[in-house]
Amino acid sequence: MELALKVALLGAIAAAGALLIKKSSPEIALIMAFAVVVCIFAAAARLFVAVLDTVKAAGKMSGLSAAVFTPLLKCVGIRVTAKICADICRDASESAIASAVELAGAFAAMYTALPLISSLMTMIGGMI
Amino acid sequence: MDIDLIFKIAAVGIIVAVLNILLTRSGREEQALMTTIAALVVVLMVVVQRISELFSLIRSLFSL
Numbered sequence: 001m002e003l004a005l006k007v008a009l010l011g012a013i014a015a016a017g018a019l020l021i022k023k024s025s026p027e028i029a030l031i032m033a034f035a036v037v038v039c040i041f042a043a044a045a046r047l048f049v050a051v052l053d054t055v056k057a058a059g060k061m062s063g064l065s066a067a068v069f070t071p072l073l074k075c076v077g078i079r080v081t082a083k084i085c086a087d088i089c090r091d092a093s094e095s096a097i098a099s100a101v102e103l104a105g106a107f108a109a110m111y112t113a114l115p116l117i118s119s120l121m122t123m124i125g126g127m128i
Numbered sequence: 129m130d131i132d133l134i135f136k137i138a139a140v141g142i143i144v145a146v147l148n149i150l151l152t153r154s155g156r157e158e159q160a161l162m163t164t165i166a167a168l169v170v171v172l173m174v175v176v177q178r179i180s181e182l183f184s185l186i187r188s189l190f191s192l
Contacts, residue, residue, distance in 0.1 A: 010131060017138040024145030025164060031171050032137040038178045039130060045185055052189070070191065077190025081183070 003047060007040050030092050037084060071116050075109045082106075133178065137171055 014036040022029040052073075059069045082105025089098035144167040151160035186192070 010134075014134055017134070021138060021141035021145065024148060025141050025167070027164075027168050028137065028141040028144065028171055031168075031175050032134060032141065035134050035137055035175050035178060038175075038182045039134065041182055042185060045189055048189065073190050074192055077186055077192045080190070081186055 003043060007043060010040065011036065030088070033091055034088055037088070041084070068116065068119075071112050074112045078105050078109045078112065082108075133174070137175070140167055140171055143167075 014032065018029045018032050018036075021032065056069070059066075082102050086098040086101045086105075089095070089101060144164060147163050148160045151157070151163060
């Protein structure tokens with residue numbers, strides 16, 4: 001709750017500041033936006049660690065092996081990274097680069113999920 | 129959260145904007161451009177470290 005309030009206030013103030021700077025030097029406004037993203041993410045990551053521990057414990061209780069669970073986590077990480085970078089690119093009005101980054105993220109996520117898909121295929125093959 | 133960093137960047141942006149206007153009005157467009165580029169490099173040097181920290185954080189968080 002406290003963190004959400006802080007982040008919301010920081011975001012609003014930083015957005016106003018960026019708008020002020022954008023008129024005269026848009027490149028510094030973009031870098032400022034990146035700095036805000038880094039600060040907010042670093043603050044939010046601390047909470048996410050606790051969530052992650054709980055999810056990992058739930059995965060252990062369900063008896064799923066780590067080989068099944070790890071690609072899922074990696075996909076989320078790839079998605080987050082690609083989303084942040086693509087949004088920064090889009091802010092700099094470079095939507096071509098943003099699309100390329102998102103596409104590369106999607107490919108990387110699919111590549112990470114390949115072991116899952118192959119294990120699913122062998123499972124189906126065993127059933128047939 | 130290091131909010132100081134954000135305010136520092138905002139201050140650099142405002143100072144550079146003022147300098148830019150002053151230099152442009154006094155007919156030194158080249159120096160105005162050089163000031164803008166120098167400020168950009170300085171700010172980038174600061175932020176790049178933070179960005180690398182962000183990526184290593186994501187890397188360790190999602191065990192990439």
